Structure formats: structure tokens, C-alpha cells
Amino acid sequence: MSPMTIYLYSILLITFFTFTARRIYYWQRLRHIPGPASAAWTIWWQLSNALSGRYHERLKAAADTYGPLVRIGPNQLLSTDPKVLRRMSAVRSGYTKGRFYASGKIVPGVDNVVSLRDPAKHKEMRALMAPGFSGKANEGYSFEAAMNRQLLSFVDLLERKYVSSSSDVRPFDMAEKTQFFALDAIGDISLGQPFGYLDKDEDLYQYNEINTTSLPLMNVVSVMPALANIVHTWPLRLLLPKEGDQVGFGRLMRFARGYVDTRLDPKTPRAQDMMQAHIDSGMSKNDLIQQVFLSIIAGSNSSAHALRMTLLSLITSPPAYNALIHEIRHASPAVSSPITWAQAQTLPYLQAVIREGLRMWPPVGGLGFKTVPPEGDHINGFFVPGGTEIGQGFHGVGRSKAVWGPDADVFRPERWLNASEERLKDMTDAVDTHFGYGKYSCLGKPIAMMELHKAIFELVRRFDFCVVNPESPIKTTASIFLFASDFWVTMTKRDL
Numbered sequence: 434m435s436p437m438t439i440y441l442y443s444i445l446l447i448t449f450f451t452f453t454a455r456r457i458y459y460w461q462r463l464r465h466i467p468g469p470a471s472a473a474w475t476i477w478w479q480l481s482n483a484l485s486g487r488y489h490e491r492l493k494a495a496a497d498t499y500g501p502l503v504r505i506g507p508n509q510l511l512s513t514d515p516k517v518l519r520r521m522s523a524v525r526s527g528y529t530k531g532r533f534y535a536s537g538k539i540v541p542g543v544d545n546v547v548s549l550r551d552p553a554k555h556k557e558m559r560a561l562m563a564p565g566f567s568g569k570a571n572e573g574y575s576f577e578a579a580m581n582r583q584l585l586s587f588v589d590l591l592e593r594k595y596v597s598s599s600s601d602v603r604p605f606d607m608a609e610k611t612q613f614f615a616l617d618a619i620g621d622i623s624l625g626q627p628f629g630y631l632d633k634d635e636d637l638y639q640y641n642e643i644n645t646t647s648l649p650l651m652n653v654v655s656v657m658p659a660l661a662n663i664v665h666t667w668p669l670r671l672l673l674p675k676e677g678d679q680v681g682f683g684r685l686m687r688f689a690r691g692y693v694d695t696r697l698d699p700k701t702p703r704a705q706d707m708m709q710a711h712i713d714s715g716m717s718k719n720d721l722i723q724q725v726f727l728s729i730i731a732g733s734n735s736s737a738h739a740l741r742m743t744l745l746s747l748i749t750s751p752p753a754y755n756a757l758i759h760e761i762r763h764a765s766p767a768v769s770s771p772i773t774w775a776q777a778q779t780l781p782y783l784q785a786v787i788r789e790g791l792r793m794w795p796p797v798g799g800l801g802f803k804t805v806p807p808e809g810d811h812i813n814g815f816f817v818p819g820g821t822e823i824g825q826g827f828h829g830v831g832r833s834k835a836v837w838g839p840d841a842d843v844f845r846p847e848r849w850l851n852a853s854e855e856r857l858k859d860m861t862d863a864v865d866t867h868f869g870y871g872k873y874s875c876l877g878k879p880i881a882m883m884e885l886h887k888a889i890f891e892l893v894r895r896f897d898f899c900v901v902n903p904e905s906p907i908k909t910t911a912s913i914f915l916f917a918s919d920f921w922v923t924m925t926k927r928d929l
């Protein structure tokens with residue numbers, strides 16, 4: 434054997450032993466925690482399930498089999514215990530963001546509040562964003578007026594083009610229309626103007642089409658965070674969206690830069706919107722551009738999905754649908770059109786419907802892993818060593834029989850009305866984890882809740898819906914967000 438061959442063999446052997454020793458080290462650290470056997474050795478279990486488009490269901494099935502704390506990777510666990518989720522994200526918790534969050538970077542080299550993992554920098558960014566998202570801004574900057582404008586525009590689109598009659602049947606894809614509404618609503622609220630989806634009634638710049646194909650890639654990156662750095666380096670970065678693109682994310686990037694340039698131009702008059710609050714907070718130009726992306730990506734996919742799944746659950750559950758119509762019929766003469774946020778909060782059945790829809794259909798599919806502090810933690814009877822990453826199984830929480838009882842898979846808003854005070858608090862805490870919690874909680878939750886209550890009220894107040902294809906009423910795919918298409922419905926006008 435030549436010295437060169439011996440040298441190469443040695444390198445191979447050392448690499449093999451280092452790799453195996455590392456695998457064994459990781460395997461034994463968490464071997465006391467139950468989970469699918471193959472998941473303990475490589476990331477393949479996570480990756481193959483993430484690529485299936487049904488990851489949320491597979492994770493829930495794993496939790497059903499192994500319990501609320503499941504080993505899903507060499508160094509990764511999944512929790513479907515709402516109390517654990519709250520503890521990890523509590524303001525004073527020692528948990529930090531896991532490597533998962535690297536997938537939240539939208540522009541190479543530029544962090545945003547989601548991708549920022551350093552606790553101090555993340556806290557600083559949230560503080561800068563808080564005035565724009567706060568209740569104070571809500572009043573002063575009138576989120577509600579913007580929401581009302583877009584809701585009326587949504588209703589107008591439906592009335593203009595999609596009302597069916599006995600002689601003229603007009604099926605349409607409600608998955609697409611809810612996305613248009615959510616995009617224009619968040620555009621008006623955060624940027625002071627809608628994008629024009631509802632007006633044009635088309636997927637402008639193929640944004641939605643590209644969104645639904647790009648976010649599954651982010652899902653893969655979230656399982657293999659090392660890819661985040663690789664895809665942002667040459668030559669792979671040439672494949673990423675660019676500002677010169679005519680469609681999709683690239684087009685969005687150009688829009689975001691141009692928009693921020695205009696808003697920062699001293700000749701542009703001050704506006705009353707979230708962007709103005711961000712400018713007044715002293716955000717840099719780069720940070721402002723990230724805000725545009727965040728509003729569009731985080732603010733539209735999530736609320737659109739919650740809205741469409743709640744509507745689907747309602748129209749396929751006659752007792753719930755009738756009970757809501759009864760409440761709306763009763764309330765209608767006394768409330769404004771659109772209903773105000775304050776008025777919506779006085780309607781118990783409407784509130785129960787929204788909570789039940791969120792419980793069953795959490796729109797965020799990404800696991801948002803948190804890293805266990807160095808001293809480790811005791812969870813569900815197991816010691817979890819420091820440095821382990823724990824993902825949040827939102828779908829598993831929403832469908833947990835331990836939390837909701839044997840009918841966890843049934844859409845039954847009544848469960849929110851019949852619960853004791855103590856039980857109601859536990860249920861509310863559990864469903865609220867779908868928005869994250871504490872130091873990582875969703876900043877857009879008040880916007881999303883207002884949007885859902887108002888939209889469900891106004892749609893059900895005016896229309897009756899029928900699914901076109903009862904065998905498969907909607908198609909959904911899980912990635913960082915849940916996506917839907919082919920929610921074909923027919924709609925008729927109803928006099929209350």
C-alpha cells in the first residue's frame with residue numbers, strides 16, 4: 434500500500450469513527466425519552482415527514498403513540514403539552530431560540546425579529562416593533578378602520594362576482610379569496626394601502642403561487658438549519674429570488690425597498706399606519722424592509738388559513754352553523770356593519786367558534802424549537818439535558834385528548850360555553866399557545882383575532898355556503914405555515 438493510500442484510509446477511518454462516536458453520544462443522551470426508533474439516529478425521520486406535506490399529522494400521531502414528550506431527532510424533542518410550551522417561552526425562562534429560527538431569514542445576511550436568536554438583540558427588536566403593534570397604535574393608527582375597509586372590499590368582491598342563484602351557479606375557490614383578503618388587510622394596516630388583490634381578484638405577481646412553493650423549502654431548511662448558511666452562499670444564492678425578478682418573492686423584495694425608500698423620503702407626508710410607528714421608533718432602513726416582508730408572510734398566511742378552516746368547519750357542522758346564525762340574527766339589528774371589535778367581543782357563540790377553529794386548525798406548522806438551558810430541565814417525568822432542542826407541536830396540542838377530552842377531533846364550539854371558570858382558563862391558555870407565548874409570542878395576535886371575528890361574523894351574516902366537493906372539500910399542505918387550495922364553494926345571499 435502506498436503512503437498516500439494509507440493516508441486516505443486513515444482519514445476515512447477517523448471520519449467514520451468521529452461520526453459514529455458523535456451519533457452514539459447523541460443517541461445515549463436522550464435514549465430514555467420515547468420516540469420512533471429511527472428518529473434517534475439521524476434527521477431522516479424529521480426530513481422525510483417534513484417533505485410529506487403532512488408533517489403536523491405525523492407529529493401528532495407520534496405524540497399519540499409516545500406521549501406529550503417525544504424524541505423526534507438525535508438532539509430534538511417534540512412537546513404537545515401546553516404547559517411546557519408556556520414554560521419554555523415565559524419571559525424569564527432560560528430557554529433560547531433553537532437553530533430552527535435560521536430558516537426565518539428572508540434576505541441573505543439580514544436578520545429579522547423571527548431569525549434573531551441572540552436573546553438581547555431579539556428583545557431589542559421586539560421593543561422597537563412594539564409601538565407599531567400595540568393597542569395604543571391600534572387606536573391612534575386605526576387598525577380597525579383599515580380592517581373594515583378591506584372587509585367591505587372582500588364582501589363587495591363576493592357580491593359582485595360570486596353570488597349563485599338557481600339559474601346561475603358560480604363556484605369559486607375560497608382558499609384563494611381568503612388569502613387575497615388577508616393580504617390586503619395586512620397591507621392596509623401595516624403599510625397604509627392594500628396591495629390590490631381584492632380589487633383585481635387575481636394572484637398579483639404570482640406571489641401566492643410562489644409563496645406556496647417557496648415556504649416548503651424553508652421547512653426543509655428548518656429541519657436542516659445548516660442549509661440556511663449554504664443556500665445564502667455563492668453559487669446557490671444565484672437560485673434565490675432577486676430584486677430584478679418580475680414575479681414572486683423577488684418582486685416583493687423590490688416592492689419592499691421601493692416602498693421604504695418612499696416612506697423615508699422627507700417629502701413624503703407622515704401617515705397613520707404601523708410603518709409610521711416603526712419609522713418613529715427609529716428603525717434602520719434594512720429593518721423597515723424586513724417589516725414589510727414579515728407583515729406579508731407572517732401576517733397573511735396564518736390568518737387566511739385560520740379563517741378558511743374555521744369557515745369550512747362551520748359550514749360542515751350544521752348545529753354550529755345554525756347556532757351562530759341564531760346569534761347573528763339576534764345581534765344584527767344592534768351592531769354596526771362591519772361589526773366593531775368591541776361588539777364582536779359581546780357575542781359568546783362567535784367567540785367560541787373562533788377559538789374552536791383555532792384549536793383544531795393551528796395555522797403555523799413550523800416547530801419553533803427552543804433550546805434547553807445548560808442546567809437541563811425536568812419535563813413530563815424525564816430529565817432533559819441542556820442544549821436539547823424542543824419543538825412545539827401546535828397541531829398535537831390542539832387535538833390532544835389529554836387536554837380536550839375524547840372528542841378532541843370534533844368541531845364543537847359548545848365546549849367553550851359549558852366549561853367551568855377554571856377549565857375555561859386552562860383551555861384558553863392551551864389554545865393561545867398556537868400564537869407562541871411570552872417573550873416569543875405573536876405580535877400580530879390582536880390583528881388576527883380582530884380579523885377572524887369580524888370576517889366570520891360578516892360572511893355568515895350575509896351568505897350561505899356549500900362545499901362543492903364533499904369528498905375532498907379542501908386541499909391542505911403543511912410547511913412553515915399550513916396552506917390550502919381548492920376550497921371550492923358555492924355561495925348564496927341570505928336575508929337574516
Ligand code: HEM
Nearest residue numbers: 546547728731732735736739801868869873875876877881
Ligand atoms: C391566526 C393567526 C396567527 C397565528 C396563529 C400566529 C402564530 C404565531 C406563532 C406560533 C409565532 C411564533 C412563536 C414562537 O416563535 O414561539 C408567531 C410569531 C410572530 N407573528 Fe404571528 N400568528 C398569526 C398572525 C400574525 C399576524 C396577522 C401578524 C402581523 C404581522 C403576525 C406577526 C408575527 C410576528 C412579527 C412574529 C414574531 C415574534 C417574535 O419572534 O418575537 N402574526 N406568530
